[in-house]
Amino acid sequence: MAAPCFFSRLWRAALALLALGSLAASQIEDQAKQFFRSGHTNNWAVLVCTSRFWFNYRHVANTLSVYRSVKRLGIPDSHIVLMLADDMACNARNPKPATVFSHKNMELNVYGDDVEVDYRSYEVTVENFLRVLTGRIPPSTPRSKRLLSDDRSNILIYMTGHGGNGFLKFQDSEEITNIELADAFEQMWQKRRYNELLFIIDTCQGASMYERFYSPNIMALASSQVGEDSLSHQPDPAIGVHLMDRYTFYVLEFLEEINPASQTNMNDLFQVCPKSLCVSTPGHRTDLFQRDPKHVLITDFFGSVRKVEITTETLSLQRDSQITESSYKEDRMDEELMEPLKYAEQLPVAQIIHQALLAEVWTLPSAPCGMLGSRSWPATFTGSVLQLVTSPVHVLSQSSELHKVQF
Amino acid sequence: MGSGGWETARAECGVGRGNLSGSACQGSGAAPPRPSVSAPQSAPVPSDVVRGKRAALFFAAVAILLGLPLWWKTTETYRAPLPYSQISALNALQLRLMVPVTVVFTRDSIPLDDQEKLPFTVVHEREIPLKYKMKIKCRFQKAYRRALDHEEEALSSGSVHEAEAMLAELKEQAEGSLTVYVISEYSSLLPQDMMSYIGPERTAVVRGIMHREAFNIIGRRIIQIAQAMSLTEDVLAAALADHLPEDKWSSDKRRPLKSSLGYEITFSLLNPDPKSHDVHWDIEGAVQHYVWPFLNALSAAGNFSVDSQILYYAMLGVNPRFDPTSFSYYLPMHSLPHVINPVESRLGSSAASLYPVLNFLLYVPELAHSPLYIQDMDGAPVATNAFHSPRWGGIMVYNIDPKAYNASELPVRVEVDMVQVMEVFLAQLRLLFGIAQPQVPPKCLLSGPKNEGLMTWELDQLLWARSVENLATATTTLTSLAQLLGKISNIVIKDDVASEVYRAVAAVQKAAEELASGHLSSAFVASQEAVTSSERAFFDPSLLHLLYFPDDQKFAIYIPLFLPMAVPILLSLVKIFLEMHKSWRKPEKID
Numbered sequence: 002m003a004a005p006c007f008f009s010r011l012w013r014a015a016l017a018l019l020a021l022g023s024l025a026a027s028q029i030e031d032q033a034k035q036f037f038r039s040g041h042t043n044n045w046a047v048l049v050c051t052s053r054f055w056f057n058y059r060h061v062a063n064t065l066s067v068y069r070s071v072k073r074l075g076i077p078d079s080h081i082v083l084m085l086a087d088d089m090a091c092n093a094r095n096p097k098p099a100t101v102f103s104h105k106n107m108e109l110n111v112y113g114d115d116v117e118v119d120y121r122s123y124e125v126t127v128e129n130f131l132r133v134l135t136g137r138i139p140p141s142t143p144r145s146k147r148l149l150s151d152d153r154s155n156i157l158i159y160m161t162g163h164g165g166n167g168f169l170k171f172q173d174s175e176e177i178t179n180i181e182l183a184d185a186f187e188q189m190w191q192k193r194r195y196n197e198l199l200f201i202i203d204t205c206q207g208a209s210m211y212e213r214f215y216s217p218n219i220m221a222l223a224s225s226q227v228g229e230d231s232l233s234h235q236p237d238p239a240i241g242v243h244l245m246d247r248y249t250f251y252v253l254e255f256l257e258e259i260n261p262a263s264q265t266n267m268n269d270l271f272q273v274c275p276k277s278l279c280v281s282t283p284g285h286r287t288d289l290f291q292r293d294p295k296h297v298l299i300t301d302f303f304g305s306v307r308k309v310e311i312t313t314e315t316l317s318l319q320r321d322s323q324i325t326e327s328s329y330k331e332d333r334m335d336e337e338l339m340e341p342l343k344y345a346e347q348l349p350v351a352q353i354i355h356q357a358l359l360a361e362v363w364t365l366p367s368a369p370c371g372m373l374g375s376r377s378w379p380a381t382f383t384g385s386v387l388q389l390v391t392s393p394v395h396v397l398s399q400s401s402e403l404h405k406v407q408f
Numbered sequence: 409m410g411s412g413g414w415e416t417a418r419a420e421c422g423v424g425r426g427n428l429s430g431s432a433c434q435g436s437g438a439a440p441p442r443p444s445v446s447a448p449q450s451a452p453v454p455s456d457v458v459r460g461k462r463a464a465l466f467f468a469a470v471a472i473l474l475g476l477p478l479w480w481k482t483t484e485t486y487r488a489p490l491p492y493s494q495i496s497a498l499n500a501l502q503l504r505l506m507v508p509v510t511v512v513f514t515r516d517s518i519p520l521d522d523q524e525k526l527p528f529t530v531v532h533e534r535e536i537p538l539k540y541k542m543k544i545k546c547r548f549q550k551a552y553r554r555a556l557d558h559e560e561e562a563l564s565s566g567s568v569h570e571a572e573a574m575l576a577e578l579k580e581q582a583e584g585s586l587t588v589y590v591i592s593e594y595s596s597l598l599p600q601d602m603m604s605y606i607g608p609e610r611t612a613v614v615r616g617i618m619h620r621e622a623f624n625i626i627g628r629r630i631i632q633i634a635q636a637m638s639l640t641e642d643v644l645a646a647a648l649a650d651h652l653p654e655d656k657w658s659s660d661k662r663r664p665l666k667s668s669l670g671y672e673i674t675f676s677l678l679n680p681d682p683k684s685h686d687v688h689w690d691i692e693g694a695v696q697h698y699v700w701p702f703l704n705a706l707s708a709a710g711n712f713s714v715d716s717q718i719l720y721y722a723m724l725g726v727n728p729r730f731d732p733t734s735f736s737y738y739l740p741m742h743s744l745p746h747v748i749n750p751v752e753s754r755l756g757s758s759a760a761s762l763y764p765v766l767n768f769l770l771y772v773p774e775l776a777h778s779p780l781y782i783q784d785m786d787g788a789p790v791a792t793n794a795f796h797s798p799r800w801g802g803i804m805v806y807n808i809d810p811k812a813y814n815a816s817e818l819p820v821r822v823e824v825d826m827v828q829v830m831e832v833f834l835a836q837l838r839l840l841f842g843i844a845q846p847q848v849p850p851k852c853l854l855s856g857p858k859n860e861g862l863m864t865w866e867l868d869q870l871l872w873a874r875s876v877e878n879l880a881t882a883t884t885t886l887t888s889l890a891q892l893l894g895k896i897s898n899i900v901i902k903d904d905v906a907s908e909v910y911r912a913v914a915a916v917q918k919a920a921e922e923l924a925s926g927h928l929s930s931a932f933v934a935s936q937e938a939v940t941s942s943e944r945a946f947f948d949p950s951l952l953h954l955l956y957f958p959d960d961q962k963f964a965i966y967i968p969l970f971l972p973m974a975v976p977i978l979l980s981l982v983k984i985f986l987e988m989h990k991s992w993r994k995p996e997k998i999d
Binding site: 042043075076077078079128131132135136137138139144151152153178180184187188191192193261262305306307308309310311312313314315316317318319320 | 650663666698741744745746748749750752753757762782784790791792794795796797798799800802804827830831832834835836838839845857859861884885888889891892895896898946947948949951952960961
């Protein structure tokens with residue numbers, strides 16, 4: 002009699018222990034997950050292309066491709082500060098005006114019609130860049146040109162252009178040294194303008210730019226070590242220049258597989274572009290970063306995931322019946338005065354607004370940049386003149402809508 | 409170049425060289441100097457040598473003693489004097505938050521001999537255990553007194569709400585202060601099982617007790633109530649959430665809006681399917697009737713501006729799923745975070761103003777996806793059909809009554825029920841501001857909410873939290889500025905920046921004083937001024953003047969200027985020193 006009793010008690014005790022143990026384990030696991038999660042609530046991106054002139058086409062294509070990926074993964078335009086010289090799309094030498102391609106055979110036009118450039122042309126200077134980072138901006142600057150990050154923002158900073166050992170060239174006229182950059186990040190840290198920072202640089206000897214960082218919570222990636230050159234990927238015979246740099250090309254291929262809900266971590270990003278593909282040796286620096294890179298999600302920096310809460314409470318308000326009735330009557334009266342509206346069927350508006358990038362063959366855009374902009378290619382010139390002759394009004398109205406480009 | 413070498417001085421004027429041309433030294437057409445008495449070229453005249461040495465030493469002395477300090481002083485970065493010691497003293501500031509409580513005893517609430525001890529004041533002070541560098545102490549100053557006649561009359565009326573109404577209209581209470589009325593233990597003003605009552609204005613009612621230790625017992629009850637109505641640890645912890653060391657185990661969901669001078673509130677109606685739904689909403693009336701009273705009650709906390717818009721063909725970024733059991737569509741909870749981003753770019757909130765923007769979206773789902781419900785974690789539809797995101801705003805899904813489709817053809821006219829919508833939006837606004845449900849002590853009756861949706865002492869709680877947060881932010885900004893100036897030597901501090909810093913320090917000190925003496929509104933205003941001044945000083949564009957001009961580039965500029973001048977001076981000094989050294993040695997040799 003005693004034995005089964007004893008065994009049942011033992012069995013029950015064991016079950017209870019197991020349940021407790023699993024509960025504790027899941028609690029610890031939950032807590033551990035929370036511990037390794039980043040504490041950020043919003044994401045910002047600062048994308049800088051530091052070169053101008055036609056032969057630096059690839060730098061603009063680099064930056065625009067990263068801009069597209071970051072937008073696709075969820076960071077809105079209001080949280081992206083894009084600094085470009087923006088002289089490629091409407092350059093006199095561009096055989097396909099109003100486009101910037103990043104793939105050979107003109108597969109992907111990264112310029113599109115919804116690119117929002119915040120600092121363009123001669124506004125891309127070292128001073129403006131440092132002002133954006135540190136926030137010491139004149140009060141008249143519009144909101145889109147500011148980096149309004151706070152202490153819970155994760156910031157992605159991407160820079161590309163021509164660089165050397167310890168400096169980066171800005172538009173062929175000035176340079177920024179690694180010391181200034183490190184000091185700017187320190188100023189950001191002192192004012193708690195970031196939670197975590199990811200710094201990616203694709204220039205020659207890029208690793209020298211992150212050597213001097215000393216503020217916490219910074220992770221840095223570079224396309225080449227000191228003494229090495231970063232090489233470009235592929236020239237396009239029709240356009241005549243190199244379209245992208247190798248490192249950014251492979252990073253973008255990597256990012257194409259990321260969607261806003263993916264769980265890929267930073268260690269995979271470090272493996273992108275090994276020496277066999279990139280010819281230069283990419284480097285990274287994680288000693289200033291507090292979390293382990295394998296717990297850092299790619300979407301922590303490249304995407305923007307909000308924290309949401311279900312609203313469970315409501316207030317109770319008293320109805321003010323008079324007001325609602327009278328306003329309804331007013332609307333009614335307006336409605337009767339106007340003719341009934343009919344909705345036209347010809348525009349699939351929803352499709353137009355939410356289209357993905359169409360991977361079809363490039364066709365002549367209906368509004369060339371500038372009436373006589375494409376001087377170098379007679380075919381496009383006559384094509385544009387013909388278009389102008391046949392439908393001037395159509396062209397003008399479209400050009401005002403579709404293109405935010407100034408030439 | 410000013411030659412300091414005595415050797416070259418000799419050569420130029422042709423002394424001792426027998427060189428009759430001497431053209432280097434002569435003016436126009438003057439006769440060349442006759443060669444001196446010592447015709448041989450090599451032997452220098454001792455007096456000339458000494459003069460030469462003196463000249464060299466004088467050059468060197470002027471360059472080193474006068475030139476070097478002058479150059480150093482004129483090229484240093486300009487820094488107006490700042491009160492560094494006061495700034496570091498701010499870190500050790502002791503914040504004492506005083507809540508003046510007036511306790512009014514009616515006739516039968518306490519034993520007679522205790523009644524005779526009135527009036528007197530009791531202070532209850534407690535330190536809030538937060539891991540923050542500033543020590544924060546909560547001080548409840550209870551002033552006990554007897555009830556006046558009109559108060560006795562009011563407190564003997566039928567229900568507690570009437571009593572409250574009568575008491576409230578008599579006098580206006582300052583922000584941050586509380587009044588607690590102690591009634592008899594057996595009074596029928598409160599329901600039988602309730603020991604206390606918290607009213608919408610800054611008043612509360614507590615039952616007394618006929619006991620020897622009446623004052624102690626009642627005092628404890630009063631402290632409980634006063635804490636619920638003004639300062640608890642949670643309120644302060646939420647206010648200082650950004651400054652406390654990261655507690656990884658804490659939930660980061662409750663993040664109230666950061667303190668700011670003003671806020672922009674935008675109401676947007678999203679209609680993705682205008683072909684099927686012709687949606688009208690009386691937003692102006694609703695804002696006038698429900699939103700502005702609430703914002704006016706909150707007006708002490710900042711400037712508010714409200715606008716609204718209607719967006720057509722705005723989709724959510726997520727496809728809802730179909731639930732066959734209820735023939736409705738639903739959005740699972742894990743897809744909610746992805747809803748906001750695609751919509752945000754179309755809201756235009758960044759163009760509105762420089763203040764933080766709160767967006768409230770009302771989404772009317774398309775006919776193909778109606779009705780649309782939001783599911784919580786357990787899969788049950790949410791009653792309010794709404795969710796919010798901290799520091800951003802809220803989204804509510806408004807489903808159209810299916811009966812509206814029966815009669816007419818498309819598009820169906822939809823009149824949005826603004827009361828239902830505003831109930832949810834105002835509740836979300838309260839949550840976003842961090843005004844949570846109060847933690848009432850046990851057996852306490854909480855009065856129903858006022859018309860505006862905000863109780864007066866909830867506003868006080870917000871002001872306390874904001875004042876503490878502002879002081880923490882201002883102190884951190886000033887300390888960071890001081891630390892930065894120490895670390896990076898290239899930052900310029902102009903005079904107006906320095907005056908802003910002085911103003912910020914003075915405002916922090918004033919705010920701390922006002923908090924210690926219990927004047928909440930002036931303390932809040934002073935803390936806001938402290939934050940604005942310190943931010944203006946830190947983010948002044950002139951601080952960046954020399955930042956991109958690092959020290960190692962300065963060498964490249966100074967070397968072509970100073971090297972040609974410095975080399976002859978140094979060489980001559982070296983020569984002088986060697987000669988002197990030799991002349992000292994010589995006597996030794998002879999000896």
